[in-house]
Amino acid sequence: MKRTLMAAGLLIFPLLVATAFSATARPMIWVTADDRPEILVKIETQPWARTVFAAMKDRVAESVAAHTRDPDAFLRGLPFVPATVAGQHPTFALIGGNMASTPSGRRNHSLQRFLHIGTDCAVLFYLTGEESYARCAADILSTATRALARMPRSDATTQGGIVYPGDVLYEARAVGAQLPIIYDFLHPWLLRGPKVHDVVSRAPAAFDFAVAQSVFRAYARLIIEHGQTGSNHPVLEMPCLALNALAIDDPTERADLLSYLTVKDSPNQDSLQKVMRIFRESGGVWPESFQYSVGVSSRVTYLTALLRRQSPPAIGLDGYAAFPLSLMRLTDFRFPNGENIRIGDGPRRSSNPWDAIEVAYALALREGDTATQQTMGALLNLGISQGSYDRAKPHSYTGGAESYQGPLQLLWFAPTITGKMTAPAPRTTDELPFAGVVLQRNFSPTGDPAHALMAAVSGASYVHSHASGMALELYGAGHVLGAAAGKGTYTTDEHENHRRLFAAYNGVIVNGSSRSGGGWVSLGIDTVKPVSTEPAFGAKPVSPNHSFTVTRFSDLSAGNTNADQQRLVGLVRTSATTGYYVDVFRSRTTQAEQFHDYLYHNLGESLALSAAGQPLALAATPERFRPAAGTSWSRNRTFLFPGWHVFKSARTSAPFAGDVAAEFSVAKLKPAPTAMRVFIPGAEGREYSSALSLETKEAPSPYDKAPTPVLVVRQRGEAWGRPFAAIYEPSTGAASVRSVTALNSNGRFSGFKVVSQIAGRTLTQLVLVSATADGEFADPAIGVTFRGRYAVITLDQNGTCSALYFGEGSKLTYDGLTLASVSGANTAASAEISANTATLTASTAAELTLPGGKRIRSLTPKP
Structure with missing residues (x-):
């Protein structure tokens, strides 16, 4: 044998x-x-x-x-x-x-x-x-x-x-x-x-x-x-x-x-x-x-x-x-x-x-x-x-x-081929460690790729890598909408000074000067590493509607000062055809004077910024995005960091602390016009810019030959306790998210209240986030407490809780309901609730207590 x-x-x-x-x-x-x-x-x-x-x-x-x-x-x-x-x-x-x-x-x-x-x-x-x-x-x-x-x-x-x-x-x-x-x-x-x-x-x-x-x-x-x-x-x-x-x-x-x-x-x-x-x-x-x-x-x-x-x-x-x-x-x-x-x-x-x-x-x-x-x-x-x-x-x-x-x-080829014709089932979460890739995906029950969701975070140093920072790509309506710029022609100015630098990616630039050093052709950066994921890589999710990842990264900014960064990305499915992304990006240095710029590129003809339903006032700022002081270009050695000098038509708001909505119109996308809407709860010390970047390589026509709209949010001071927090909703036709507001606990940002309209019915979700695995959230006004990192509470149009989920946590309470791990240690758990009964699934033993005192023990996801 x-x-x-x-x-x-x-x-x-x-x-x-x-x-x-x-x-x-x-x-x-x-x-x-x-x-x-x-x-x-x-x-x-x-x-x-x-x-x-x-x-x-x-x-x-x-x-x-x-x-x-x-x-x-x-x-x-x-x-x-x-x-x-x-x-x-x-x-x-x-x-x-x-x-x-x-x-x-x-x-x-x-x-x-x-x-x-x-x-x-x-x-x-x-x-x-x-x-x-x-x-x-x-x-x-x-x-x-x-x-x-x-x-x-x-x-x-x-x-x-x-x-x-x-x-x-x-x-x-x-x-x-x-x-x-x-x-x-x-x-x-x-x-x-x-x-x-x-x-x-x-x-x-x-x-x-x-x-x-x-x-x-x-x-x-x-x-x-x-x-x-x-x-x-x-x-x-x-x-x-x-x-x-x-x-x-x-x-x-x-x-x-x-x-x-x-x-x-x-x-x-x-x-x-x-x-x-x-x-x-x-x-x-x-x-x-x-x-x-x-x-x-x-x-x-x-x-x-x-x-x-x-x-x-x-x-x-x-x-x-x-x-x-x-x-x-x-x-x-x-x-x-x-x-x-x-x-x-x-x-x-x-x-x-x-x-x-x-x-x-x-x-x-x-x-x-x-x-x-x-x-x-x-x-x-x-x-x-x-x-x-x-x-x-x-x-x-x-x-x-x-x-x-x-x-x-x-x-060499065999005369005939034997083997069962089955497509391998992709994992819900996955990683590619050498490239710092951490991804999550959610396929629709319809089986249509246009209804699927997927987010990928990446960044690392390897041969043919880019100095991308902790970058995010988002998928929606059957296309990669929130896309990186893509490779240009090797050795050219465009390729070396933009397409493989931070400003070509969806990440955060620190002090206007995020840069690489050492490594392959001087593009060495830290490797993005996973902190927490639900489900664990290769495991089954506890809920068909939720997943999340947390990653970390150390950014080398001007003066050789490392900036600590953390990114939480969540996927929330609200129906077979709708859903949204949660993005919470934290960034800080030890410097007394610091600022952080959150960048997001999306395919499209235009980017519109608004506040309270009215256009956000912007003024031309042609000098805003310049190369960092002291940078120069020497082929494959030094570059014009952070790469945003190619941005054109830059327009910027005055300092603004209120909530902002952004809409990228992708009207020429086939088979149907599409949009990506972004909801950003406000914070002190914010300025908002819109600009046009270079075309996105290999994008669907006509966007492969058209400028790419880019949103830049500048945070004066640290962006850890006041993180960049956003809800992204891709949509064709009528969008479902109606409003997004911030949730705060102990004076700090702690999540979102997202109100959607799904098939004529109102759906409200409380998305709770923390920078740590043992974070504490308490809001007596809405009757919520949570210990952990990430949770979602779903309410139907009557305000009745229909689902509880935490991706990493030990106890979540709302309106007489309590979802908790049996051991008291963090786990992942999801409860679907209807009247006085529920189905509970968890990665380790968990228990749901209903208002009348009835207790339901968890099931483990089938492998």
Whole structure:
């Protein structure tokens, strides 16, 4: 019986020994000769495979015909630089600079397309035996290796390549990973001694194995000796190292080079063993923004499948499943409409990495791991049934910084997929610790994503992170309405001085100068950490209508003074189609003079501020949002903190202590006009501003190209005892919240009274909040006492209590009702009350006492 691969322990990478490959025949890298019959049966019996096979032949048909007519003319389409000495082989044109800051049109090298054609032709020869494919591929291989063998690598910088002298990372993917595959498939045929075309003599010549070996060796050593560590870069370069090492014919040298892939770290290249350790320590997800995290998991899955195929396997079995399983884990951090939460440079929208899931499925099938096979198979079948994945869609040639692996569709993908088609149920609360993500979601009984609620708080320092502070994104009406600005073009002023700084996010800026320091490209900040959540991560909620999270963060403001910050976010569902968010943000420093700015961006055409039903008087303040004193921009080193100098059309109120309402109109949103209304109880020392920020990247049209309205509330003095407190209600059509007023206890803000109109009936809710887990609230006038951090009392239109909830607390009383934990310690509990009966659910034992003295013991939520 083959043992399971689901255990996510540390991968054990045994050192390769010289004898491991001594008797290996080629091809051996992607497949062997023994694999061919099964692949041919797959092509013959599976319609999707026949389609892919036909497309591969069509892709190269014109090139093979051109090569057959005139090999010399065909090969001179390569980007040659003529030799300066007669009789020498030409080299290739260089593309200089770092490709990250180079326009895409200037990155591409025609050599890359020739290598793609050569790869397809080599695979087609393996499958069909037709020598026209072999001759075309062999001429590309011979010409490319002879040209590259004459080109020294650039050692002026540790980032130097060969064709790309300023960017080994780019070259490893665009060029370096292709030639070994062509060589491996053609090797048995080349050993028979066929001639290849020589562009110098314009005549047939013998294939030079020594030259090819020198090129493979050069690329393997390039990856080991150049590049940078401590990010995803080593993993992006690993396929180049793996394939070139496997193309080396000497088994001793091959084993030595592969050891740098598996267990040996060099100053410029991390091993898979180190990658696995980082992955494990980060909770089973690679610690970078999502597109890079997915890229790492996908490539390590590919490398695992590749190395397990060698004879004997070049890596151990234990722990590999953690990487493909992480591809599923990342889907847990999507909003109900399928869009990603915004962390760092990550995209808002991304599809599932179907190729990596296919590879993971095939690997599990090959290894006898039924658990992973079923998991990946279910995901693939779900994608097929939903129309988001088509196995018969042929791969096209890659461009830019990607190696070409298109033939693996035929060579590795399983003939058929088994696995139950079920969508995984997302957790109510969840966390992604490396990114400081703490989220909560509430799906509607209607099942419509437009009726769902979700809030995500985040902030941390990692590779490709942003200096975001403790940022919030809010979802409503089927869209991410309260959104972060999104990634711009790397190295640009807009990206470095706004989009990845505090003012691009929904958080609090301290003293006008919140800033980062150290960390990745000087964007180091504290990590947002959870303080309390209900439900606990992965647990079932005690109520279908409530959840909450509390997070903390330390902000570095001017003068190296840390500001303590805490954010409580609650979700309250009031009907199947309505609900609102609670946001209470506390911030303070030890400075005598301090001020705090609360920022909230929302998609829309306009932002209107009002007080007591009348527009709030605002005056133009063009100089209000300036870079902090002493800040300057030096690319990837120092920035124009806090990033709000891009705000335009700023208008600000005079100091105002009253309640304020804000409305973001999102009239052009499809399928229906939408609004986000914000209710802000007043406090002394407040000033309110409206402004326009840059467009929100990847927002629904037309908001991806329109300025984004932003609300800024300035609090003079501390904002801890006088926190920024707001109720957010997204709505289409008529809104439900009618009024919001503050609740106070002992002279301090302690919550909200929220009055809603739901289906013609009045619903009143008392939302109680505290900065601590043992907070005390008492208001004899309304008959409420509470000990704890967060609670909601719901009253029907007659003023009768219909529900009691606390997310963290020990005792809540209202109008003769008492909800309390049995032990006296904090717990989470929810009571639905009707007449003289009730249903009580709690995370630990709790008791509800009704006015007549009847007591009801709690049920525990079903797992």
